[in-house]
Amino acid sequence: MQLTPQIRLTTQRQIILEELEKVTSHPTANEVYDMVRKRLPRIGLGTVYRNLELMADAGIILKLEVGGTQKRFDAVTTPHYHIRCISCGKVDDIELPVIEDINKTAAAISHYQVLGHHIEFSGVCSSCNCPEQNTLVN
Amino acid sequence: MQLTPQIRLTTQRQIILEELEKVTSHPTANEVYDMVRKRLPRIGLGTVYRNLELMADAGIILKLEVGGTQKRFDAVTTPHYHIRCISCGKVDDIELPVIEDINKTAAAISHYQVLGHHIEFSGVCSSCNCPEQNTLVN
DNA sequence: TTATGTGCAAAACATTTGCAGGAGT
Protein backbone atom coordinates (compact mmCIF):
# COMPACT_ATOMS: atom_id res chain seq x y z
CA MET A 1 0.00 0.00 0.00
CA GLN A 2 1.07 3.48 -1.00
CA LEU A 3 0.92 6.49 1.27
CA THR A 4 0.29 9.98 -0.08
CA PRO A 5 3.66 11.37 -1.11
CA GLN A 6 4.84 14.40 0.81
CA ILE A 7 5.55 17.62 -1.00
CA ARG A 8 8.57 19.28 0.53
CA LEU A 9 9.18 22.97 0.87
CA THR A 10 12.55 23.40 -0.77
CA THR A 11 14.55 26.56 -1.38
CA GLN A 12 14.13 26.04 -5.11
CA ARG A 13 10.34 25.92 -4.83
CA GLN A 14 10.13 28.98 -2.62
CA ILE A 15 12.29 31.04 -4.93
CA ILE A 16 10.54 29.92 -8.11
CA LEU A 17 7.22 30.97 -6.61
CA GLU A 18 8.60 34.25 -5.25
CA GLU A 19 10.05 35.19 -8.60
CA LEU A 20 6.86 34.30 -10.42
CA GLU A 21 4.86 36.43 -7.99
CA LYS A 22 7.11 39.41 -8.66
CA VAL A 23 6.09 39.74 -12.29
CA THR A 24 2.88 40.16 -14.26
CA SER A 25 4.45 39.16 -17.53
CA HIS A 26 3.44 35.47 -17.73
CA PRO A 27 6.98 34.22 -18.22
CA THR A 28 7.91 31.03 -20.03
CA ALA A 29 9.71 28.27 -18.13
CA ASN A 30 12.98 29.49 -19.54
CA GLU A 31 12.31 33.05 -18.43
CA VAL A 32 11.52 31.82 -14.93
CA TYR A 33 14.78 29.86 -15.06
CA ASP A 34 16.69 33.04 -15.90
CA MET A 35 15.01 34.95 -13.09
CA VAL A 36 15.62 32.24 -10.52
CA ARG A 37 19.19 31.64 -11.61
CA LYS A 38 20.18 35.11 -10.44
CA ARG A 39 19.48 33.94 -6.90
CA LEU A 40 20.27 30.23 -7.29
CA PRO A 41 22.97 29.98 -9.94
CA ARG A 42 23.24 26.20 -9.77
CA ILE A 43 19.54 25.39 -10.25
CA GLY A 44 18.77 23.13 -13.19
CA LEU A 45 16.25 23.89 -15.92
CA GLY A 46 14.68 20.49 -15.25
CA THR A 47 13.98 21.51 -11.67
CA VAL A 48 12.23 24.64 -12.87
CA TYR A 49 10.06 22.65 -15.27
CA ARG A 50 9.29 19.99 -12.66
CA ASN A 51 8.27 22.51 -10.05
CA LEU A 52 6.23 24.77 -12.29
CA GLU A 53 4.34 21.65 -13.37
CA LEU A 54 3.93 20.54 -9.76
CA MET A 55 2.62 23.91 -8.61
CA ALA A 56 0.27 24.12 -11.58
CA ASP A 57 -1.12 20.66 -10.73
CA ALA A 58 -1.55 21.77 -7.14
CA GLY A 59 -3.43 24.87 -8.28
CA ILE A 60 -0.89 27.25 -6.73
CA ILE A 61 -0.07 28.75 -10.10
CA LEU A 62 -1.61 28.69 -13.55
CA LYS A 63 -0.12 27.08 -16.64
CA LEU A 64 -1.20 29.06 -19.67
CA GLU A 65 -1.60 27.11 -22.88
CA VAL A 66 -1.73 30.15 -25.08
CA GLY A 67 -0.62 30.45 -28.67
CA GLY A 68 3.05 30.49 -29.52
CA THR A 69 5.62 27.79 -29.00
CA GLN A 70 6.08 27.89 -25.23
CA LYS A 71 3.86 27.41 -22.22
CA ARG A 72 3.62 30.38 -19.87
CA PHE A 73 3.05 30.62 -16.14
CA ASP A 74 1.02 32.96 -13.96
CA ALA A 75 1.02 33.35 -10.19
CA VAL A 76 -2.48 34.82 -10.35
CA THR A 77 -4.92 31.91 -10.23
CA THR A 78 -8.21 33.79 -10.19
CA PRO A 79 -9.97 33.34 -13.54
CA HIS A 80 -9.13 35.98 -16.09
CA TYR A 81 -8.53 36.25 -19.80
CA HIS A 82 -5.44 37.08 -21.83
CA ILE A 83 -4.35 38.99 -24.89
CA ARG A 84 -1.30 38.08 -26.91
CA CYS A 85 0.72 40.30 -29.21
CA ILE A 86 1.19 38.54 -32.52
CA SER A 87 4.29 40.63 -33.17
CA CYS A 88 6.41 40.24 -30.01
CA GLY A 89 4.59 37.34 -28.34
CA LYS A 90 3.93 39.23 -25.11
CA VAL A 91 0.92 38.07 -23.09
CA ASP A 92 -1.07 40.51 -20.95
CA ASP A 93 -4.07 40.11 -18.71
CA ILE A 94 -7.25 41.63 -20.01
CA GLU A 95 -9.70 43.03 -17.47
CA LEU A 96 -12.80 41.67 -19.07
CA PRO A 97 -15.37 40.26 -16.65
CA VAL A 98 -15.36 36.46 -16.75
CA ILE A 99 -18.41 35.05 -18.50
CA GLU A 100 -19.92 32.94 -15.75
CA ASP A 101 -22.67 31.02 -17.49
CA ILE A 102 -20.87 30.12 -20.70
CA ASN A 103 -19.67 26.77 -19.34
CA LYS A 104 -23.26 25.68 -18.71
CA THR A 105 -24.27 26.74 -22.20
CA ALA A 106 -21.37 24.77 -23.61
CA ALA A 107 -22.29 21.72 -21.54
CA ALA A 108 -25.87 21.89 -22.79
CA ILE A 109 -24.90 21.80 -26.45
CA SER A 110 -21.94 19.41 -26.35
CA HIS A 111 -21.31 15.84 -25.29
CA TYR A 112 -18.60 16.91 -22.90
CA GLN A 113 -18.48 17.31 -19.19
CA VAL A 114 -17.35 20.94 -19.35
CA LEU A 115 -14.74 21.94 -16.79
CA GLY A 116 -13.74 25.42 -17.85
CA HIS A 117 -12.92 27.80 -20.62
CA HIS A 118 -10.36 30.36 -21.59
CA ILE A 119 -10.51 33.32 -23.93
CA GLU A 120 -7.40 34.46 -25.71
CA PHE A 121 -7.47 37.68 -27.66
CA SER A 122 -4.84 38.40 -30.26
CA GLY A 123 -3.66 41.75 -31.43
CA VAL A 124 -0.76 44.15 -31.63
CA CYS A 125 0.53 45.72 -28.43
CA SER A 126 1.26 49.42 -28.07
CA SER A 127 5.04 48.94 -28.33
CA CYS A 128 4.83 46.95 -31.54
CA ASN A 129 2.23 49.37 -32.88
CA CYS A 130 4.40 52.42 -32.35
CA PRO A 131 5.39 53.83 -35.78
CA GLU A 132 8.64 55.34 -34.44
CA GLN A 133 10.52 52.40 -33.02
CA ASN A 134 9.16 50.03 -35.57
CA THR A 135 11.87 47.94 -37.13
CA LEU A 136 9.35 45.09 -36.64
CA VAL A 137 10.15 43.10 -33.55
CA ASN A 138 10.18 39.33 -34.02
CA MET B 1 13.45 44.63 -57.61
CA GLN B 2 11.43 41.71 -56.29
CA LEU B 3 8.28 40.37 -57.90
CA THR B 4 5.49 38.70 -55.94
CA PRO B 5 6.42 35.03 -55.62
CA GLN B 6 4.07 32.60 -57.31
CA ILE B 7 2.31 29.90 -55.33
CA ARG B 8 2.16 26.71 -57.33
CA LEU B 9 -0.57 24.14 -57.32
CA THR B 10 1.34 20.96 -56.57
CA THR B 11 0.04 17.44 -56.07
CA GLN B 12 1.25 17.57 -52.46
CA ARG B 13 -0.75 20.72 -51.73
CA GLN B 14 -3.91 19.41 -53.34
CA ILE B 15 -3.79 16.16 -51.43
CA ILE B 16 -2.96 17.78 -48.09
CA LEU B 17 -5.98 20.04 -48.48
CA GLU B 18 -8.23 17.21 -49.67
CA GLU B 19 -7.30 15.04 -46.73
CA LEU B 20 -7.81 17.88 -44.27
CA GLU B 21 -11.24 18.59 -45.75
CA LYS B 22 -12.24 14.96 -45.29
CA VAL B 23 -12.07 15.08 -41.51
CA THR B 24 -13.56 17.16 -38.71
CA SER B 25 -11.04 16.04 -36.14
CA HIS B 26 -8.58 18.96 -36.23
CA PRO B 27 -5.55 16.77 -36.89
CA THR B 28 -2.00 17.62 -35.90
CA ALA B 29 0.66 18.04 -38.59
CA ASN B 30 1.81 14.50 -37.93
CA GLU B 31 -1.71 13.13 -38.29
CA VAL B 32 -2.08 14.97 -41.60
CA TYR B 33 1.25 13.46 -42.63
CA ASP B 34 -0.06 9.95 -41.87
CA MET B 35 -3.26 10.59 -43.82
CA VAL B 36 -1.45 12.03 -46.82
CA ARG B 37 1.23 9.35 -46.82
CA LYS B 38 -1.35 6.71 -47.69
CA ARG B 39 -1.76 8.45 -51.06
CA LEU B 40 1.75 9.91 -51.44
CA PRO B 41 4.10 7.52 -49.66
CA ARG B 42 7.24 9.52 -50.44
CA ILE B 43 6.05 12.88 -49.11
CA GLY B 44 8.25 14.40 -46.44
CA LEU B 45 7.06 15.62 -43.06
CA GLY B 46 8.75 18.96 -43.76
CA THR B 47 6.60 19.42 -46.85
CA VAL B 48 3.47 18.84 -44.78
CA TYR B 49 4.57 21.40 -42.21
CA ARG B 50 5.59 23.92 -44.86
CA ASN B 51 2.31 23.64 -46.73
CA LEU B 52 0.03 23.65 -43.71
CA GLU B 53 1.80 26.83 -42.64
CA LEU B 54 1.50 28.29 -46.13
CA MET B 55 -2.21 27.54 -46.37
CA ALA B 56 -2.82 28.92 -42.90
CA ASP B 57 -1.02 32.14 -43.83
CA ALA B 58 -3.11 32.35 -46.99
CA GLY B 59 -6.30 31.90 -44.95
CA ILE B 60 -7.28 28.70 -46.76
CA ILE B 61 -7.12 26.70 -43.54
CA LEU B 62 -6.94 27.50 -39.83
CA LYS B 63 -4.01 26.82 -37.54
CA LEU B 64 -5.36 26.12 -34.06
CA GLU B 65 -3.12 27.10 -31.19
CA VAL B 66 -5.04 25.13 -28.62
CA GLY B 67 -3.74 23.54 -25.45
CA GLY B 68 -1.55 20.49 -25.65
CA THR B 69 1.86 20.09 -27.22
CA GLN B 70 0.97 20.18 -30.90
CA LYS B 71 -0.65 22.66 -33.24
CA ARG B 72 -3.81 21.46 -34.96
CA PHE B 73 -5.32 22.28 -38.35
CA ASP B 74 -8.87 22.86 -39.54
CA ALA B 75 -10.20 23.15 -43.08
CA VAL B 76 -13.21 25.09 -41.77
CA THR B 77 -12.20 28.75 -41.65
CA THR B 78 -15.46 30.34 -40.52
CA PRO B 79 -15.11 31.56 -36.92
CA HIS B 80 -16.08 28.99 -34.32
CA TYR B 81 -14.97 27.83 -30.90
CA HIS B 82 -13.45 24.57 -29.70
CA ILE B 83 -13.58 22.17 -26.80
CA ARG B 84 -10.67 19.94 -25.83
CA CYS B 85 -10.78 16.71 -23.85
CA ILE B 86 -8.19 16.88 -21.09
CA SER B 87 -8.06 13.09 -21.01
CA CYS B 88 -7.48 12.06 -24.63
CA GLY B 89 -6.59 15.43 -26.16
CA LYS B 90 -9.32 15.32 -28.79
CA VAL B 91 -10.53 18.71 -30.06
CA ASP B 92 -14.14 19.18 -31.21
CA ASP B 93 -16.01 22.15 -32.59
CA ILE B 94 -18.55 23.66 -30.27
CA GLU B 95 -21.66 25.20 -31.83
CA LEU B 96 -21.78 28.27 -29.68
CA PRO B 97 -22.62 31.50 -31.50
CA VAL B 98 -19.54 33.65 -31.95
CA ILE B 99 -19.54 36.68 -29.65
CA GLU B 100 -19.36 39.50 -32.16
CA ASP B 101 -18.80 42.58 -30.03
CA ILE B 102 -16.26 41.17 -27.59
CA ASN B 103 -13.31 42.33 -29.70
CA LYS B 104 -14.47 45.93 -29.47
CA THR B 105 -14.92 45.63 -25.73
CA ALA B 106 -11.41 44.24 -25.45
CA ALA B 107 -10.01 47.04 -27.60
CA ALA B 108 -11.69 49.63 -25.41
CA ILE B 109 -10.12 48.37 -22.19
CA SER B 110 -6.65 47.38 -23.45
CA HIS B 111 -3.75 49.08 -25.12
CA TYR B 112 -3.83 46.63 -27.97
CA GLN B 113 -5.08 46.84 -31.47
CA VAL B 114 -7.37 43.82 -31.12
CA LEU B 115 -7.50 41.52 -34.13
CA GLY B 116 -9.47 38.54 -32.91
CA HIS B 117 -10.22 36.11 -30.15
CA HIS B 118 -10.68 32.43 -29.56
CA ILE B 119 -12.52 30.53 -26.86
CA GLU B 120 -11.31 27.11 -25.85
CA PHE B 121 -13.41 25.04 -23.52
CA SER B 122 -11.90 22.14 -21.66
CA GLY B 123 -13.65 19.10 -20.37
CA VAL B 124 -14.00 15.36 -20.60
CA CYS B 125 -15.44 13.86 -23.78
CA SER B 126 -18.14 11.19 -23.77
CA SER B 127 -15.68 8.39 -24.62
CA CYS B 128 -13.32 9.23 -21.78
CA ASN B 129 -16.27 9.77 -19.47
CA CYS B 130 -17.75 6.34 -20.13
CA PRO B 131 -17.48 4.26 -16.91
CA GLU B 132 -17.30 0.96 -18.83
CA GLN B 133 -14.30 1.32 -21.08
CA ASN B 134 -12.44 3.44 -18.60
CA THR B 135 -8.91 2.23 -18.08
CA LEU B 136 -8.05 5.96 -18.35
CA VAL B 137 -6.83 6.88 -21.78
CA ASN B 138 -3.61 8.86 -21.98
C1' DT C 1 16.69 7.78 8.50
C1' DT C 2 14.44 7.64 4.39
C1' DA C 3 11.53 9.22 0.91
C1' DT C 4 11.53 13.05 -1.87
C1' DG C 5 14.06 16.53 -4.53
C1' DT C 6 18.03 18.31 -7.19
C1' DG C 7 21.65 18.98 -10.80
C1' DC C 8 23.26 17.31 -14.76
C1' DA C 9 23.11 15.31 -19.11
C1' DA C 10 20.80 12.72 -22.33
C1' DA C 11 16.50 11.65 -24.51
C1' DA C 12 12.18 12.68 -26.47
C1' DC C 13 9.23 15.41 -29.16
C1' DA C 14 7.60 19.07 -32.27
C1' DT C 15 8.99 22.00 -35.70
C1' DT C 16 12.16 24.36 -38.91
C1' DT C 17 15.70 24.61 -42.30
C1' DG C 18 19.68 23.83 -45.88
C1' DC C 19 20.41 21.84 -49.90
C1' DA C 20 20.54 19.20 -54.23
C1' DG C 21 17.53 17.44 -57.34
C1' DG C 22 12.49 17.63 -59.26
C1' DA C 23 8.40 19.73 -61.16
C1' DG C 24 4.85 23.43 -62.28
C1' DT C 25 4.07 27.30 -65.30
Next chain:
DNA sequence: ACTCCTGCAAATGTTTTGCACATAA
Protein backbone atom coordinates in the same frame (compact mmCIF):
# COMPACT_ATOMS: atom_id res chain seq x y z
C1' DA D 1 13.98 28.09 -68.88
C1' DC D 2 13.30 29.64 -64.61
C1' DT D 3 11.41 29.68 -60.35
C1' DC D 4 9.43 27.47 -56.91
C1' DC D 5 8.86 23.10 -54.47
C1' DT D 6 10.06 18.62 -52.57
C1' DG D 7 12.42 14.87 -50.04
C1' DC D 8 15.78 14.04 -47.05
C1' DA D 9 18.41 14.73 -43.15
C1' DA D 10 20.30 17.61 -39.96
C1' DA D 11 19.48 21.38 -36.82
C1' DT D 12 16.73 23.84 -33.46
C1' DG D 13 13.87 24.69 -29.64
C1' DT D 14 11.04 23.04 -25.85
C1' DT D 15 10.04 19.81 -22.44
C1' DT D 16 10.80 15.38 -20.09
C1' DT D 17 13.48 11.90 -17.85
C1' DG D 18 17.18 8.68 -15.68
C1' DC D 19 20.30 8.58 -12.28
C1' DA D 20 23.58 9.41 -8.50
C1' DC D 21 23.94 12.55 -4.91
C1' DA D 22 21.76 15.92 -1.63
C1' DT D 23 18.42 17.34 1.71
C1' DA D 24 13.89 18.25 4.19
C1' DA D 25 11.17 16.30 7.59
